[in-house]
Amino acid sequence: MRLDAVGQRSETVRRANLSAIVRELHARGPLSRSELVAATGLTRSAIRGLIGEFVNAGLATEERAELRGTPGRPSPVVRLNPTGAVVMAVEIAVDSIAVAIVGLGGQVLELVRVDRPPGHTSVDEVVADLAELAATVRNRAWSSSNLIGIGVAVVGMVRRTDGFVSMAPNLGWTEVPLGSRLARALDTDGPIAVANEADLGALAELRRGAARGHDNVVFISGEVGVGGGIIVDGRPLTGVAGYGGEVGHLPVNLNGTPCRCGSSGCWETEIGEQALLRLAGHPPDGGRSEVEAVLREARAGSLPALGALDSVGRWLGVGLAGLVNVLNPQLILLGGMFGRIHPYVTAAVRAELDLRALPAASQLVRIVPAMLGVDASLIGAAELAFEPLLVDPAMWLRRRTVDALASA
Amino acid sequence: MRLDAVGQRSETVRRANLSAIVRELHARGPLSRSELVAATGLTRSAIRGLIGEFVNAGLATEERAELRGTPGRPSPVVRLNPTGAVVMAVEIAVDSIAVAIVGLGGQVLELVRVDRPPGHTSVDEVVADLAELAATVRNRAWSSSNLIGIGVAVVGMVRRTDGFVSMAPNLGWTEVPLGSRLARALDTDGPIAVANEADLGALAELRRGAARGHDNVVFISGEVGVGGGIIVDGRPLTGVAGYGGEVGHLPVNLNGTPCRCGSSGCWETEIGEQALLRLAGHPPDGGRSEVEAVLREARAGSLPALGALDSVGRWLGVGLAGLVNVLNPQLILLGGMFGRIHPYVTAAVRAELDLRALPAASQLVRIVPAMLGVDASLIGAAELAFEPLLVDPAMWLRRRTVDALASA
Numbered sequence: 001m002r003l004d005a006v007g008q009r010s011e012t013v014r015r016a017n018l019s020a021i022v023r024e025l026h027a028r029g030p031l032s033r034s035e036l037v038a039a040t041g042l043t044r045s046a047i048r049g050l051i052g053e054f055v056n057a058g059l060a061t062e063e064r065a066e067l068r069g070t071p072g073r074p075s076p077v078v079r080l081n082p083t084g085a086v087v088m089a090v091e092i093a094v095d096s097i098a099v100a101i102v103g104l105g106g107q108v109l110e111l112v113r114v115d116r117p118p119g120h121t122s123v124d125e126v127v128a129d130l131a132e133l134a135a136t137v138r139n140r141a142w143s144s145s146n147l148i149g150i151g152v153a154v155v156g157m158v159r160r161t162d163g164f165v166s167m168a169p170n171l172g173w174t175e176v177p178l179g180s181r182l183a184r185a186l187d188t189d190g191p192i193a194v195a196n197e198a199d200l201g202a203l204a205e206l207r208r209g210a211a212r213g214h215d216n217v218v219f220i221s222g223e224v225g226v227g228g229g230i231i232v233d234g235r236p237l238t239g240v241a242g243y244g245g246e247v248g249h250l251p252v253n254l255n256g257t258p259c260r261c262g263s264s265g266c267w268e269t270e271i272g273e274q275a276l277l278r279l280a281g282h283p284p285d286g287g288r289s290e291v292e293a294v295l296r297e298a299r300a301g302s303l304p305a306l307g308a309l310d311s312v313g314r315w316l317g318v319g320l321a322g323l324v325n326v327l328n329p330q331l332i333l334l335g336g337m338f339g340r341i342h343p344y345v346t347a348a349v350r351a352e353l354d355l356r357a358l359p360a361a362s363q364l365v366r367i368v369p370a371m372l373g374v375d376a377s378l379i380g381a382a383e384l385a386f387e388p389l390l391v392d393p394a395m396w397l398r399r400r401t402v403d404a405l406a407s408a
Numbered sequence: 409m410r411l412d413a414v415g416q417r418s419e420t421v422r423r424a425n426l427s428a429i430v431r432e433l434h435a436r437g438p439l440s441r442s443e444l445v446a447a448t449g450l451t452r453s454a455i456r457g458l459i460g461e462f463v464n465a466g467l468a469t470e471e472r473a474e475l476r477g478t479p480g481r482p483s484p485v486v487r488l489n490p491t492g493a494v495v496m497a498v499e500i501a502v503d504s505i506a507v508a509i510v511g512l513g514g515q516v517l518e519l520v521r522v523d524r525p526p527g528h529t530s531v532d533e534v535v536a537d538l539a540e541l542a543a544t545v546r547n548r549a550w551s552s553s554n555l556i557g558i559g560v561a562v563v564g565m566v567r568r569t570d571g572f573v574s575m576a577p578n579l580g581w582t583e584v585p586l587g588s589r590l591a592r593a594l595d596t597d598g599p600i601a602v603a604n605e606a607d608l609g610a611l612a613e614l615r616r617g618a619a620r621g622h623d624n625v626v627f628i629s630g631e632v633g634v635g636g637g638i639i640v641d642g643r644p645l646t647g648v649a650g651y652g653g654e655v656g657h658l659p660v661n662l663n664g665t666p667c668r669c670g671s672s673g674c675w676e677t678e679i680g681e682q683a684l685l686r687l688a689g690h691p692p693d694g695g696r697s698e699v700e701a702v703l704r705e706a707r708a709g710s711l712p713a714l715g716a717l718d719s720v721g722r723w724l725g726v727g728l729a730g731l732v733n734v735l736n737p738q739l740i741l742l743g744g745m746f747g748r749i750h751p752y753v754t755a756a757v758r759a760e761l762d763l764r765a766l767p768a769a770s771q772l773v774r775i776v777p778a779m780l781g782v783d784a785s786l787i788g789a790a791e792l793a794f795e796p797l798l799v800d801p802a803m804w805l806r807r808r809t810v811d812a813l814a815s816a
Contacts, residue, residue, distance in 0.1 A: 012449075013421070041420075157766060157768050157769070159768070166766075166767070166768035167766065167767070167768065215648065216647055216648040228734070230734070232640050232645055233643070233645075233646075235641070237640055237641075237735070238641075238736070239624055239735055239736020239737065239769070240623065240624040240736055240737060240738040240772055241736060241768070241769070241772055242736070243736040243766065243768050243769040243772075244734065244735055244736035244769075245734065245736075246733040246734065246736075246766055246769070247733070247734055249729075249730075249733045249764070249765075249766055250658075250730040250733060250734065251660060251726050251727075251729055251730050251764050252659060252660070252662075253662065254660075254661065254726065255663075261766060262763070263729075263763055263764040266764075318659050318662065319659075321657075321659055321671075322657075322658040322659050322730070323734070325654040325655070325657045325658060326636070326638070326652065326653065326654065326655055326658065326731070326734070327645070327647055327652055328646070328647020328648055328649060328650070328651040328652035328653075328654075329647065329648060330648040355670070355671055356657070356659050356671040356674075357657075358565060358574075358575065358651065358654055358657055358669060359574070359575070360565050360567070360574035360575065360649070360651050361565070361647070361649070361651040361652075361654070364648060364649055364651075
């Protein structure tokens, strides 16, 4: 291994530089060589060499830029090849399952979502249904030799190291080795990364949605269950094992109603879909269509509907005040049901924040609806699956070269 | 600027390598060259050159190692020179102020603490008292030309960028430009960094106390007010402006008592010193000596004292359950009063965690008393002041060379 004058191994530096380039292109889209120089701090000649490696491996293309009226030669534009490396994204939500194929750079190439009746379903059934969905998207335009990994979003608490689902109360699952079950069912020996759906929703909003450019974010999402994804200094907060972000089980009301987790008065018992529907006089298990009915009533001025939304907004503000005091975020993103009810709860949330969050922290935080909608977690699962390539593209470039030699 | 073969600037690499070396020595104490090779991944010859720079600037010494009975030449031991670079650490606590001089490597060279009656004191008075204390420690053995910065711990919410104290309810302060006030009073144009005392307590426990080697930690400390410091993936959580970690104002009891922050039912109204004393039938404003009296009564089997400790323990567990669900830490450190009452509250805390924290996260967390005692925040303030040198020692080495030329 060659060593440079200051004792750092050149190979380490090369890997870090390849990573910096592919991250920029993946996050920001096509960039000129000049923009890459500005973004990475590398020299123009180094950029040229490193880009060449991506182009040779079929992961990027370079094209002559338009003349822009600026002096000097136009800088060629580098663009990732979306089918050069793809990932499979899988989601297990409360009321649907979904599979997507996403290309390097973030383009969604295929996406199939199938609704399921909410409630408990066996692991066997869900895994079999996912295998079937995966087979349909796999047999399309892209070549499976370019599949570099699988990312899975699941509505439960996940140990990141091995994709073990410790509990998923909304599915009725406990202690499910989901990572290994899916590896067998999808017949892959490539990497499978599993994470909580709210954590992945936050990651997606950070990379491609409303939280872009923000480093300290609280994402709260939910329907029946309430989940959270937290970004600290630009990085997802996972905690020691990956269980972080379970904001739905903040204790906010010790005299409150029993929670599916075994405790009582958890935040989600006061702000979840069932609380809203119960307060509005609708069947608590009515699901999203009943929530839409409550919103229609509120638009028409119905007092019970407006009162129910106000109560949920107040409790939403109470818990958010606690999170603002602990985390000092600049942005709170409301996803899922909270995104849909956002216009009706903003005033109540702000009132509780003004009362209960410390002013210095409260004044800095904006509250906005999430942008990516129902597919946020699926997009986050794809980002999770791309992470190994973004961290160490050199490994993938080498593999690509070996494959090319083998098939020659 | 010289460029190496892969396009990274050599100067950047040199700075990163100098930083890696000084961080290891500062955190771990004297190390042999071989240990530095193992810890940093740098080559032996690079280590030799970089160490030479520290030695020439008077920041480190190298001494021949003892023969250890292992084959080969003994590896010289590198040791930071504690008086080669020193910082001043300042603390403004509720019932005392303190100033210390701490050397590179963490050795406390001077420390003066003066008790003050708790309660509101004017900023002018505190700043004047601190200037006086600082003058006494400054006129001792170490040379003031080696003072590289000042770190300040204050019991309030601090904007990190400029040391502006947004509020400090226990001192009766709001909107105090503490950083600039202290710069004038201490007559320095060097860097002054100000942060919350619980955040700095957590930093100290992480670097030199009970949290060493842990990456995900919740530190909770308090007497009258309750503060927290949170470590996420090995780094202090500051939030967007430095206001993070205000765990004392988690809303836990909406029917609770008014809090000094203007809200009611904040966690600190249920677990702070005043709650304990009130429940035990002692004067709520009695301070630490009354807490000691409650602990004596508890040791003697007094039911009111044990009942008060149990209640505080229960509420402590309720809030910690929320933090465990959100942050998934591996370690909870109890500091201040919570460290002292630790033996009496452990069972109640565990019972609430078992009930209210999600089992997967709860099973992973240990609860231990903090190690550094009353000086934790002061030690953390010193670490804060050393940070610029640890991040970029090259800047300091250059300054040292310029000084040497100027005085030659």
